[in-house]
Amino acid sequence: MSRLPGILEDIAHLVGLPAALAVADRFGGRRLPGLVRMSPDHPLARCVGLQKAIRIAEYLGNERPEIPKFDARHRAIRNRRIREERALGATHAELAERYHLTDRWIRAILAEKDEPVEQIGFDW
Numbered sequence: 843m844s845r846l847p848g849i850l851e852d853i854a855h856l857v858g859l860p861a862a863l864a865v866a867d868r869f870g871g872r873r874l875p876g877l878v879r880m881s882p883d884h885p886l887a888r889c890v891g892l893q894k895a896i897r898i899a900e901y902l903g904n905e906r907p908e909i910p911k912f913d914a915r916h917r918a919i920r921n922r923r924i925r926e927e928r929a930l931g932a933t934h935a936e937l938a939e940r941y942h943l944t945d946r947w948i949r950a951i952l953a954e955k956d957e958p959v960e961q962i963g964f965d966w
Contacts, residue, residue, distance in 0.1 A: 847910040849902075856901055857894040863920045864889050864942040865898075870911035877902055889942065921951045928952055 846854055846862060854862035865874075868889045875885050877899035880892070887895040924937050932940075937948045 846916075849907040850910060852901065853898060856897050857890060859923070860920075860940045860942075861890040861894050863916055865909060866911070866916050867942070869909040871909070873906045873908050874902070876906065878904065921954065924948065924951050 845851065846866075850862045850866055853865055865886070868885070877884075877886065877895075880887060880896050880899045882888075882892050884895060886898065889895070890898070920941060924941060927937060927940075928934075934945050934948045934952075937943070938945050941948075943951075
């Protein structure tokens with residue numbers, strides 16, 4: 843597993859790296875909204891799905907942690923993972939759903955060259 847900043851590491855262990863990266867995309871630089879009443883309409887549930895949101899809410903209880911913002915690093919990691927998973931046979935639709943992106947965005951990422959993740963502080 844990567845060494846993600848702050849609470850994102852815990853979220854990745856709970857519900858997976860794609861969901862943790864989606865949380866960073868959606869909430870980076872802000873506190874998570876209140877997690878007491880989880881529903882399909884809750885912003886976290888819309889971001890990662892209801893079941894994963896419930897697991898995160900149960901783990902955090904009444905806490906509302908600030909989600910670290912690390913745009914360039916996490917995009918490089920996410921994009922490399924997307925390219926790796928595509929090389930292993932994942933479809934555009936599967937990747938779009940897993941990473942909460944559009945098919946068009948997945949195609950754009952796949953067309954890019956790999957960024958040197960080793961230079962931005964994560965080991966894979």
